[in-house]
Amino acid sequence: MQEQEGVYFRLESRPQSAHLRSKHCILFLRVLCLTDKLKIRKFIAGGVCRTNVQLTGKVAVVTGSNTGIGKETARELARKGARIYMACRDTQKGESAASEIRADTKNSQVLVRKLDLSDTKSIRAFAEGFLAEEKQLHILINNAGVFMCPYSKTADGFETHLGVNHLASWPTCFLLMSWPRGSKALASPPTQYTQASSTLK
């Protein structure tokens, strides 16, 4: 009888403790998921600019800044007070990004200029326009790039990834940073230069 009672007790208690255990398990998994979600979200969101440095009076050029990393870089530089040249191949897209940044940062000195890195003539025209407008360049961020676009060639005959992501950086840097000799004396300070890049194998 005792044994029977014992059996009875065990049969009753087992599902209860299993139920509790599974409840705890689910709760634990939920907490884990929540913290993991936050961590994953933070990880995917990437770094956050925490510097208090102000860039008032500084001039910056960000290529391909109508979207993605370039746009966020332009926004952050604008927030710090710099004058930004958003160099975009599609000036309409550039303007809509610029007006969003101007409204967001209350910095009116966010300007859009045409630059198509798949055409050296466009790079030259952009540089000439910039040199006519500005005496100094403090920050150059070569951000624009293409990734896995269908096979095509630049105006200069290079495969587009090679031409836009890599080769175009040279004339852009050269024309903007090593101020052409013989032009009006441009008192350019050392420029901070950043290159974004992806490689395809």
Ligand SMILES: NC(=O)c1ccc[n+]([C@@H]2O[C@H](COP(=O)([O-])OP(=O)(O)OC[C@H]3O[C@@H](n4cnc5c(N)ncnc54)[C@H](OP(=O)(O)O)[C@@H]3O)[C@@H](O)[C@H]2O)c1
């Ligand atoms: N996102 C990543 O995880 C990652 C990782 C490694 C490296 N990168 C590099 O970081 C940079 C920015 O990446 P993202 O993800 O922000 O790219 P994205 O959102 O695709 O933006 C690329 C920008 O480059 C512009 N662009 C493309 N071809 C151009 C050309 N011929 N002339 C001028 N501008 C041109 C695009 O203009 P349109 O809008 O007109 O196309 C766009 O504004 C790229 O160089 C990329 O290779 C990104």
